[in-house]
Amino acid sequence: MNAPDIAGRRGFLKVAAAAGGSLMVGFWTLPGEALAATAAAKAGATAPADLNAFIAIGADDSITLTMPKVEMGQGVYTSVPMLIAEELEVDMDKIVLRHAPPDAKVYGAPFGDQFTGGSLTIRTVYEPMRQTGAAARMVLIQAAADQWQVAPDSCHAEHGEVVHAASGRRVKYGKLVAAAARLPAPEKITLKDAKDFKLIGKPLKRLDAKGKTDGTAMFGIDAQSKGLKVAVVAASPVVGGKLKSVDDAKARKLRGVRQVVKLDNAVAVVADNYWYAKQGLAALDIVWDEGQYAKLSTDDVRTTMLAALKKPGKVARNDGDALKAIAADAKRIEATYVNPMLAHATMEPMNCTVHVKGDGTAEIWTGSQVPARARDDAAKVLGLAPEKVTLHNHLLGGGFGRRLYTDYVTQAAAIARQVKGPVKLVWSREEDIQHGLFRGLYAHSVSASVDAAGKPVAFSHKIAGPSNLAIFAPGWLKDGLDGDNVEGSENFAYDIPNMRTEYTREDGPVPTAFWRGVGPTRNMAVLESFMDELALHAGQDPLAYRLSLLSKEPRAANVLKLAAQKAGWGEKLPPRSGRGIALMRAWGTYLAQVVDVSVNDDGEVAVKRVVCAVDCGQVVNPDTVAAQIQSxxxxxLTAGLFGAITVKDGRVEQSNFHDYRILRINEAPKIEVEIVKSAEAPGGIGEPGTAGVGAALTNAVFAATGVRVRELPLRPELLKKA
Known part of the structure; x- marks a missing residue:
């Protein structure tokens, strides 16, 4: 997800006392609409004691971190506490995590929207969390120095205590919080020098690993409540269809079935458990109004997007005059690429538990990347004020952008308002794949003019497809331009004097959403494959060709060289084997991947090895970085080898993992991750591994077979040995 520029945001730090004598410290990075509140606070106005308080230190030495981000497998419940612990000088096992409640105004910094996604977590909290920990440390030291009547710089903090080395005196933080809470926030916050880091940059085991392995971790689907019923749902099988009628006589006679709930475009069966509800759903006789898209096909969507490439779009980058130079070149190189539709296929299917109570309130249990939106959207469905709705956000069994949307929450709310007592909506795997929100189908036109040495002097990249930002955050569009759809192209790393990136918005009837890696997953798969085409045209090695165009990007050149070296680039490979390379720059991260494949005579591709070199700036937890890259x-690779959602007669054809294939453990390659040590600002890491691998895969397949793949997934019939 390409979010607004996070640089230059204004913020302020506050130290306050809370009930029970706790010291509360929070750092705010505020969106524009809150600047007036900032001014008031600086002028001495009081704010609620717990407003945006990231940490609370209790008189009992307890340290509670309120997590503004959600954990969906990316490791932030370990890496974010590391930032606090590093500056606060406490041991990691002393920090207790508390889920931030849904409140976009309080926990929505720096965008005014409480969400987790876009590889933004560490990029946005690295400084605020460190400053929060450092500020707490400084006021605690000041409080101890005042008590001992010594200079603050004669004291230091270690392991949750303030120490005066000269006299040997030491005092635990809990004994100081009352006095520290009365002190003003430091005017100047002193952060540690990187050479003094004890935690940041060091490998640390995930704090959430134990609960996820022994079964005690709570995901949305684990929610339980007295008298809980379970609902399963069938949505219209046709895109945009509506419910016409339903005969539920057979279903109501089945054991455990309690209720059948009709919605505008779906019908739900509520029962004592999931199995009974599934049996009831199968017994329904449903008639659908299929609507105007009853004959829609993937080919229709594809044709629409290809036609949109001929329409004028929004220009994101226009260095020099690429179109003029390309048009004047009779030997220009041109290609058209297509990205398929893809499902998210999270291991935990969509689910939400809702209890509409008789006192005008409601309670919700779910896992959402946007807890405040989820609460507010559910409140609208229930006809309640948001403050009347309590949402408990749990761990997420996979997000990938799917849980940035609230459709499953509002559907659960619509069902629950017709049911007495708590009801848990659980989408079946079939419902999850066939009625989800998909990565859209995009078409790309790329063209270039090269000089006598084969180097590009002009390069044009035009993209056509739906706009996810227009749905998720229309305020982020810049003059109608969807920044997500051009990321990776707008900031293409190579030295090209004439470079143009253009996007034509073409929304279709199939509902679309962000998908892990968002814009760069689509763009890098195209651009880095086309770079191989240009290298072939120039008769040059793909690695050497890229390096010749990176004189202004040393970080990019470095990861390419490192990945190639570790992979053994240039070594002779067996017949029908190939090695491909690709570069990615997005989310503030530089990454290069080398993929080794073999292709059998039937055209089946096996990925043997992937070597990835990544420069993501300052690393917090290298174990998390490596795990995210591997994941x-x-x-x-799952998407590149197998992934495609197709539509026939308005219906998604895939339904479960038998026809929407997931990479199996015996098919997974050996993955080697090389992390570049860097002092640059942290970059994102949750999505770059996905965005960087597609082109490396297709380039490797070309090296093995001579077949240039411009539309994934790989099709064995095209790669068969002649």
Whole structure:
């Protein structure tokens, strides 16, 4: 997800006392609409004691971190506490995590929207969390120095205590919080020098690993409540269809079935458990109004997007005059690429538990990347004020952008308002795949003019497809331009004097959403494959060709060289084997991947090895970085080898993992991750592995077979040995 520029945001830090004598410290990075509140606070106005308080230190030495981000497998419930612990000088096992309640105004910094996604977590909280920990440390030291009547700089903090080395005196933080809470926030916050880090940059085991392995971790689907019923749902099988009628006589006679709930475009069966509800759903006789898209096909969507490439669009980058130079070149190189539709296929299907109570309130249990939106959207469905709705947000069994949307929450609310007592909506795997929100189908036109040495002097990239930002955050569009759809192209790393990136918005009837890696997953798969085409045209090695165009990007050149070196670039490979390379720059991160494949005579591709070099700036937890890269590569390979959502007669054809294939453990390659040590600002890491692997895969397949793949997934019939 390409979010607004996070640089230059204004913020302020506050130290306050809370009930029970706790010291509360929070750092605010505020969106524009809150600047007036900032001014008031600086002028001495009081704010609620717990407003945006990231940490609370109790008189009992307890340290509670209110997490403004959600954990969906990316490791932030470990890496974010590391930032606090590093500056506060406490041991990691002393920090207790508390889920931030849904409140976009309080926990929505720096965008005014409480969400987790876009590889933004560490990029946005790295400084605020460190400053919060450092500020707490400084006021605690000041409080101890005042008590001992010594200079603050003669004291230091370690392991949750303030120490005066000269006299040997030491005092635990809990004994100081009352006095520290009365002190003003430091005017100047002193952060540690990187050479003094004890935690940041060091490998640390995930704090959430134990609960996820022994079964005690709570996900949305684990929610329980007295008298809980379970609902399963069938939505219109046709895109945009509506419910016409339903005969539920057979279903109501089945054991455990309690209720049948009709919605505008779906019908739900409420029962004592999931199995009974599934049996009841199967017994329904449903008639659908299929609507105007009853004959829609993937080919229709594809044709629409290809036609949109001929329409004028919004220009995101226009260095020099690429179109003029390309048009004047009779030997220009041109290609058209298509990205398929993809499902998210999270391991935990969509689910939400809602209890509409008789006192005008409601309670919700779910897992959402946007807890405040989820609460507010559910409140609208229930006809309640948001403050009347309590949402408990749990761990997420996979997000990938799917849980940035609230459709499953509002559907649960619509069902629950017709049911007495709590009801848990659980989408079946079939419902999750066939009625989800998909990565859209995008078409790309790329063209270039090269000089006598084969180097590009002009490069044009035009993209056509739906706009996810227009739905998720229309205020982020810049003069109608969807920044997500051009990321990776707008900031293409190579030295090209004439470069143009253009986007034509073409929304279709199939509902679309962000998908892990968002814009760069689509764009890098195209651009880095086309770079191989240009290298072939120039008769040059793909690695050497790229390096010759990176004189202004040393970080990009470095990861390419490192990945190639570790992979053994240039070594001779067996017949029908190939090695491909690709570069990615997005989310403030530089990443290069080398993929080794073999292709059998039937055209089946086996990925043997992936070497990835990544420069994501200052690393917080290298174990998390490596895990995210490995996860992202396997997710991207799944899409490249197998992934495609297709539509026939208005219906999604895939329904479960038998026809929407997921990379199996015996198919997963050996993955080697090389992390570049860097002092640059942290970059994102949740999505780059996925975005970087697609082109490396297709480039490797070309090296093995001579077949240039411009539309994934790979099709064995095209790669068969002649």
């Amino acid at each position: 992202g590569i396997n997710y991207g």
